[in-house]
Amino acid sequence: MMGFPILSLMLLVPLIAAVACLLANANAARLIALAATLIDLALGILLWANYDIGGAQWQFTERAPLFAGFQWALGIDGIALMLIMLTVFLMPICIGASWKSIQSRVGEYMAAFLLMETLMIGVFTAQDLFLFYIFFEAGLIPMYLIIGVWGGADRIYASYKFFLYTLLGSVLMLIAMLWMANDAGTTDIPTLMAYDFDPAAQKWLWLAFFASFAVKMPMWPVHTWLPDAHVQAPTAGSVILAGVLLKMGGYGFIRFSLPMFPEASAQFAWLIIGLSMMAVAYTSLVALVQTDMKKLIAYSSVAHMGIVTVGLFAFNRQGLEGAMIVMLSHGLVSGALFMAVGVIYDRLHTREIDRYGGLSINMPYYALFFMVFTMASVGLPGTSGFVGEFLALIGIYQVSSWVTFVCATGVILGAAYMLYLYRRVAFGDQKHADAAAMPDLDWREWAMMAPIAAAVLWMGVYPESFLSPMRADIAALDARLARVKPEGDAKLRVGMPKVPAPADLEGAH
């Protein structure tokens, strides 16, 4: 364990860079933002390299009694480590994606993004209930500005909807947190994770947290802000929204709802599972009929998040591990898909699927990358999507075969809408001359796409690198949930071995 406050430093670097960006001109702001995100990426790699797998549950902990009523308390476990890695990995790519497409008010844009990075890392590292809330809620401000200032035509409606929906979701969580801090007498998250609240109170607390995380996740039927926000946000905004912000909901469930309120979680598991089944089946169908590429990917996000919640509320190790891998994989894949949309949007300024076609002829490398990410989204073995979905479905299969059946249709429908999208964009005739004249990827776009593709394949071929830091934490959570584990519906019985009759034995000779 290092005594060096690396987590505080990771929070501070983008924050200082954000202030610098506000004062700098456009080109300088771009360079500052890129440098700061790369420094954070380097710090992240250092963090992973120094993370002691099998060591203490909470590592790199920092405590400073700076405030009244709560503490500056940071620390990570394996789950948080993976999500931080996802954040710092995607951020430089986001800056790259905005390099040319953002031309107005560059300094403010970069500042908003860097502030966002600070807050996202803060959410995953906070070890104090209220510090977590502050980071969690503060993310609304930069995201509101990113959507509202640099978004598409209908950006104002989308930004309001995003802001008010998520705010309403999370204020009730604050009241629940206040009650918890009052009841348990501490705001320390690790302590609270082992604290047993009264089961009657847990019900209300769970619902309050659910209101917040379900909106953030987003779960059906409170997902409607997501397609609007995604479609209107600039490319990098969509990447960060899909890649990291949606993961805060899943992280919330895994960090708060499940370990702090196990009884209530078990009691409401049917609610989560019902909504998730609805999300998987219904939003997949909705995705099938979209004509706007970003909207299609947004609905596919809702469907994938359904698999995450199902995995989480399976109350077993495979389900939890699967949910985490789906989150990481979806963070990479949906981010990459939004970037792929951004690449052709920058050239033709439309997201209508019909305006493209036959891109594999004039943009072969683009078509290749798009293919990799499409396959990863579908869940083809060898890509990250397969590992996560497979584990999550195994997890839920131990609880209910019917739920597994419904969720597995999501995988099939996912293949349908993604392959259909790919066919319309990349294959077929070159219907439009302007689309046919688009140049292939330049080196900047290569540099954005290639690392994500490599990570997707790595996670698909050797998921152990990503699972091993989380294993002990998921085992601890699984042990905590053991007392409320639901009984499976499979009713497996151990059969009696067939005793061979003497006559058969003789006949065998």
Add this chain to the structure above:
Amino acid sequence: MDWSQSLRLVAPEELLSIAGLVLLLVAAWGGDRAARAITWLSVAAIAACAVLVAPALCSGASGPDTLAFNGQYRADAFASFAKLLIYAAAGASLIVAPAFFERVKAMRAEYPILILFAVLGMGMMVSAADLITLYIGLELNSLSAYVLAAFLRSDDRSAEAGLKYFVLGALASGILLFGMSLTYGFTGTTSFAGISTALHGGLSHGALFGITFMLAGLAFKISAVPFHMWTPDVYEGAPTPVTTFFATAPKVAALTLTMRVALDAFGSQAHAWQQIVIFAALASIVVGALGAIGQQNIKRLLAYSSINNVGFMLIGLAAATPKGASAMLVYLAIYVAMSVGGFVAVLMLKDADGAPVENIADLAGLSRHRKVLSLCIAMVMFSLAGIPPLFGFWGKFVVFQAAVQAGMVPLAAVGIAASVIGAFYYIKIVKILYFDEPAMKAVGKSDWMHQALLAISALVISPAGYLLTVWLGHYANSAAAALFGAV
């Protein structure tokens, strides 16, 4: 208790009275040419008073040693906390005034002197330990305030604001006085300690009426719903430096006075007034939020915002615990910083000729040409909405924490859910500043004094403000302890 002890306890009020009278004489001979000098002398007098009251807060003064004039007046840590906030707010309102009034050639020496007398009245309000002291302080403050509202006498809106404020303020004083007379009639005493003792056994119907009418009269002064109607008109019509003053200092004084009346005099019958306060709190939050949505004028919008904020503070009062009182004080301190920031920003919005720009639509796209000013306004808006990491969140946080600790979870849940309605109009301002195409109306230069004040308030409400929480919480707790120690 001898006279010298009493006179020592009321030293800040003596200083203010003498300063006010002397400066009045200076003004009579010096005329308006001396206005700027008198303004600065008044600021100096207020600063000297702050030095005089600070020790009581630092030592957490409470108990019988803080009583002056046979229990008429109390100079404890609670009063000190409130006075320091009042002095800060009044000082800010004085500093911003010359630049505003000189443009319309209305910088007269009466302005700082009226502010001094209003501050004197407010000092008496927050130190009152007797109904008579309370009323004298309140009227001294109100009479100065009526004149201040109508200070631009040639301006119709200002004259209208002054008249409205006077008529409705007089009505409120009447209601308050009626409540006081009922309370006196049914308890037989005017001192807070005596009333508290008399009500200990039980509550007669007459005393209940007394409590209700007194709270109604005070609700007028803090502009809580349903007695809030005058606020938008007065805030809009009064000259902006005066509005800055109204939104801050008298709010602090009236709210702390309400706390003292409710928690000290009527503290033994908390359940009798708690439901009134709960209603006023929730109604203020909702009406303040809904009323603001349709506003076209930024000052009216900030008026509704202040109604909304009073609602949140009343949630702390509804808790009726020392924690709740401390939370209210913390909220008040943050509220003063936010309001000063907000109104100073409004003062800085001027067109090319220097005329004030108050129409919200004219602020469109301000972020393109006035980056720092827009950033500060956006910070004030997010802070008023209570979005972390801005400091406004902390005020709401402590208030709701107090409510939850007092077992009022449903109240806290409803209150915080209603705060989302308020968030809508705050983020609408941010939308106008940042998302819309520039209207290029507010292009005028601003005074460096205004810039400095705005910078200070912006620094306080920025996330750096959280570093103050330990310190602020400590003093608010000791002030609240002094308030409850007096019971």
